[in-house]
Structures are given as C-alpha cells and as structure tokens.
Amino acid sequence: MAENSNVAPASKPGWKDGMIFRLLKMGMKRQGKYYALGVVAMIAVASMSALTAWSMQAIVDTMTDPGNRGRVAAVSLMVIAIFAIKGFATYVQSVSMARAGNGIVAQQQRRVYDRLLKQGVDFFNLTESSDLLMRVTHGANAARGLIDLIVTSMVRDLLTLIGLVAVMFYQQPVLSITSIILAPLIFLGIRLILGFVRAIMSQQMAGMAEILKVLQETSTGIRVIKIFSLEKVMNARMEKAVGEVEKRANSMVRLEAITSPMMETLSGMAIAGVVWLSAVNITGGEPTTAGQLMSFVTALLMAYEPAKRLSRMRVSLEGLKMGASMLFELVDRDLTIRESRDAKALKLTEGAVRFEDVSFAYGSGEKAVSGLNLEFEGGKTTALVGESGAGKSTIINLLMRFYDPTSGRVLFDGTDIAGVTFDSLRSQMSFVGQDTFLFSSSVMENIRCSRPEASDEEVMEAARAAHAHEFIEKMPQGYQTPVGENGTFLSGGQRQRLAIARAFLRRARVLLLDEATSALDSVSEGFVKEGLARVSEGATTIVIAHRLSTILEADRIYVLGQGQVLEYGTAAELLARNGAFRRLYDQQFGGVERAERLPE
Known part of the structure; x- marks a missing residue:
C-alpha cells in the first residue's frame, strides 16, 4: 500500500x-x-x-x-x-x-x-x-x-x-x-x-x-x-x-x-x-x-x-x-500496483466474471471483503446491494484492478486478471458512477475521451442514446461548448447523461454502474435510466444500488454484509426467503409488497 x-x-x-x-x-x-x-x-x-x-x-x-x-x-x-x-x-x-x-x-x-x-x-x-x-x-x-x-x-x-x-x-x-x-x-x-x-x-x-x-x-x-x-x-x-x-x-x-x-x-x-x-x-x-x-x-x-x-x-x-x-x-516511491512482467492481452468471448475465494483489506485495517465467491454471468445484469461498508465498492475496485486481492482470484472468462495487461483489461470495461467527473474541456472531448478515435457522428450517436443530444444542441456552442471545471456549467442530470454517453461510446463488454442515478431528480432519473438500458444491452452489467427500485429486474442480486455474501437470487426469490433483502425492501417500501415493482 x-x-x-x-x-x-x-x-x-x-x-x-x-x-x-x-x-x-x-x-x-x-x-x-x-x-x-x-x-x-x-x-x-x-x-x-x-x-x-x-x-x-x-x-x-x-x-x-x-x-x-x-x-x-x-x-x-x-x-x-x-x-x-x-x-x-x-x-x-x-x-x-x-x-x-x-x-x-x-x-x-x-x-x-x-x-x-x-x-x-x-x-x-x-x-x-x-x-x-x-x-x-x-x-x-x-x-x-x-x-x-x-x-x-x-x-x-x-x-x-x-x-x-x-x-x-x-x-x-x-x-x-x-x-x-x-x-x-x-x-x-x-x-x-x-x-x-x-x-x-x-x-x-x-x-x-x-x-x-x-x-x-x-x-x-x-x-x-x-x-x-x-x-x-x-x-x-x-x-x-x-x-x-x-x-x-x-x-x-x-x-x-x-x-x-x-x-x-x-x-x-x-x-x-x-x-x-x-x-x-x-x-x-x-x-x-x-x-x-x-x-x-x-x-x-x-x-x-x-x-x-x-x-x-x-x-x-x-x-x-x-x-x-x-x-x-x-x-x-514504489508503485502500489504493478503489471505482471509477462502480462498478456485479455480477450473476452462471453464476458463472464467470477470471484474465487477473494479477500481484501485496505492497508493494515480489517478485511473489506472475506472469502467472496461471486458469479457475474456474461451479457446479464447482476446487482450488489447491502448497507454502507458491506464491500460493494471494494468489489468494483477489484474488478477494475485498482487493487489486488489479498488472497483469491478475480477471473474474466476464466483468465486471472492479475496476469493480463492493464490496458487490455480496462479497455473491456466502462464505468458510470454517482460522482461524475468531467474534464475542463468541451462536451465533445468529454464524451470522446472513452474512445479517442471515434468520429464526431459516433459521439453524437452516443449522446442521442444517452438522451443528451437535445440539451447539447441548445448550448451556446453545441458540442464544442466548454463544460467548466468538473462540469460546473452543467446540471447534475446533464453531467450524468454525458457520463452515460461516454460509456455508450466505449462499447465495452463489461459495464460497471455505481449508484448512477441516486442523486438525480425523477425527471433526470427517467432519462438516465433509459440511457443506461441502451448502454447495457448485451453487456455484462454489474450494478451497485441503494435504491432497490432500480435493480428489481436484475438477473441476479447479491446481498452483502460485512464483506460477505448473505444471500443471492432474483428479487422474487429473495423476497420469498424473508431474509436480509426482504428487510431492505420493507425499509424502503414501508413493508408493503407491491406486485407492480417486481418483474413478471
């Protein structure tokens, strides 16, 4: 460290x-x-x-x-x-x-x-x-x-x-x-x-x-x-x-x-x-x-x-x-994380991700996750829920290889990511977080940074998919309008839609979403959710969410607590068990099980 x-x-x-x-x-x-x-x-x-x-x-x-x-x-x-x-x-x-x-x-x-x-x-x-x-x-x-x-x-x-x-x-x-x-x-x-x-x-x-x-x-x-x-x-x-x-x-x-x-x-x-x-x-x-x-x-x-x-x-x-x-x-100063000397390029076919008995601690502190075994199926959506400190963000950080596990392995299509190049690993991923970072440059450059070789038309297509094209066209200089330091000239919803456009342009096999809509108003959230639905089509999508309404249709939900998996399954399966997920659901929806909230 x-x-x-x-x-x-x-x-x-x-x-x-x-x-x-x-x-x-x-x-x-x-x-x-x-x-x-x-x-x-x-x-x-x-x-x-x-x-x-x-x-x-x-x-x-x-x-x-x-x-x-x-x-x-x-x-x-x-x-x-x-x-x-x-x-x-x-x-x-x-x-x-x-x-x-x-x-x-x-x-x-x-x-x-x-x-x-x-x-x-x-x-x-x-x-x-x-x-x-x-x-x-x-x-x-x-x-x-x-x-x-x-x-x-x-x-x-x-x-x-x-x-x-x-x-x-x-x-x-x-x-x-x-x-x-x-x-x-x-x-x-x-x-x-x-x-x-x-x-x-x-x-x-x-x-x-x-x-x-x-x-x-x-x-x-x-x-x-x-x-x-x-x-x-x-x-x-x-x-x-x-x-x-x-x-x-x-x-x-x-x-x-x-x-x-x-x-x-x-x-x-x-x-x-x-x-x-x-x-x-x-x-x-x-x-x-x-x-x-x-x-x-x-x-x-x-x-x-x-x-x-x-x-x-x-x-x-x-x-x-x-x-x-x-x-x-x-x-x-020593590098905190190094690429293997014989690292190879990662090639994905299915986009499946697996954690095998993974444990990790920040510095000399307590373990953030312990003995995790997780399966993220290729092309499907998996959600991570749990109280603050349960280890959700740590899992995302380990996936992006910002840190290496203390023990265990993280596998992409069966390949341990510790043995692949950073560029080939991260080129397969795209990320949209709650705190959107924008460079102090134009709208066009902020979207294009995820794929520098993309044409102007491809950038605009990504903006349309993220429901951002309309408000961009109304800006003083259109796509060439400066966004200010970290997007200070834009609203929260606009910044988030630019982040989604950036992710869409990347066309990555693995999409990571960390509370991507939690700070938005209902109107902006509707636009952003529709944009995210387009971005995640065909991608292995891993979602962190406190707002359960955003992940009820996920193919699989992992409920985490103190760095371990408490239970997993679909929303309907987890509600039927009356366990940790049911308690979280009742806290948010007042204990009233509404059929319309669950997928058919």
Missing part, C-alpha cells in the same frame, strides 16, 4: 548526495549539448576576466608613455577584443544554460507525471493533491536550479577565481598569499550556517504545501465555506500558513545574505593589508611598478564576486537539494 505522503520513503545513507550525481547524469544525457556549449562559453568568460585584470598592467604602463602611439593602439585593440569576446561568450552562456534548464524542468515534469499515472488508486487516496502539486512544480524548478548552480559555480566562478588568483600570484606572490590567508575563516562561517539552512528549508516546503492546500480546498469547497460562514476560519488558516512561509523566507534571506558582510569585511582587511605591505615593500626586492600594482589590485577586486558566489554556493545548494529531493522521493 502507498505510504503517507508526508513521510519520506526509506533511503540509503547519502541518498541526497547520490541524488545530485543522478540528476547531473540525467541532465547531461538529455541536455548535454547545451551544457557543453555553456561550459565552453564559461571558460571563455573566465579567461577574459583573468585577461582583463592582467591587461591593467599594460594599460597603466601605456598611459605613462602616451607618446608610443603603436603601443597605445595595440593595447586599445586588445581591450576591445577582450570585452567583445567576454560579451559574446556571456550571451552564449546565458542562452545555452536557459535552454538546458528549461529542458530539464520539462523532462522532470514529464517523468514524474508518467510515474504518477502508473501509481494505483490507493496512492492518490493517501496523498494530498496539494502535496503532489508542490513536488511537481517546485521540485522540477529546484532540479533545474541545482544543475545550473553546480555547473555555473564549478565552471565559470571557479575558473574565473583560479584565473584571477593566477594573475595575482604572477604580479605579486607575497601579497597574494597575504590576501587569501583569511579564506579559511569564510568556510568555517559557511559550515555553521548550513545546519540552520536545512532545518528552515524543510519547514518552508511544508508551509508552501499548506498554502496550496488551503487554496485548493477554497476552490473546491467554496459553497460549504459560504453557507457555513467559514470565511474567517479559512482566512485564519491562510494567514497562519502565509505568515510561517514569510517568516522562514526572511530567515533564509538573512542566512544567504550573512555571507556578504563576512566577505566584505575580510576582503577589506585583505586589501588594506596589501596596500600597507606594498607601501613598506617588506620583500626588499625590486619596487612594484604602478602597472603591476594596478593589475594585482584589479585581479583582487574582480576575484571578490566569484569568491562571494562560491561562498554562498553551499547555502543555496542545501535549499535546492531539499526541493529536488521532494521530486525524487515521488519518482522513487
């Missing part, structure tokens, strides 16, 4: 560090050409930055000898070339890294969505949609940022720093050693900051997920919020969530920014030391020329920015690792 989404799956030591290598490997495999181009451009930028500092000696020395026009011209052209190459390389770097980064975001979002589609229904039952949204959006962008940070810092910033330090040592070795002697203090400070970053980022992710959760619940439950005057309650929840995120975001800003005063102070101390030492000339060697000193100081000042970015790298890296790990935890 799926784990709770708030609990990370078991992972090996160093998993997050291994994640970085894994992410780099995946990113380079798909976006390697762009990263390669970006790296070449970064090397050029780093080289030109070092040359800029080195050229300061020639510039200053040339300015002290303006009469040498040839040298002035050569130095001027050199400066133009350095800055032109650096500008072009920076452009190539920016475009290449952006394209690679966008590709990684798209790649990770496709990958994680594909993984989600392979998960079983119970995974989504136990995982909040706001948590999934947070992981898919924030996690993919964090993965991109992680690669960008590593590549940029390790190539551009590190090479730039190395080049500038080389210029410094070339011009003034003693002063260079003095200027970098304080570097260990910086790394010690960064190490202390990292512990706080990890804790804050973990809390930050939870807070952002809570904001998404409140927004989602507000959107879907706005009627309940309005009728029960819960605006203040929801405002308080959002205020708390936003406040927590704001507080932690400010903490992160302080932690990231604290490297600046550290770097500024230590850099100032280093420059002051250099100025003092250059003035007193403690080496006693040849005096430093103005050009050499200017070149050294320029390299030192230019080294400040890449050094500052590198010092912040570990702080930023921890935050991005936390976001990217959320994505990988989702991708690496």
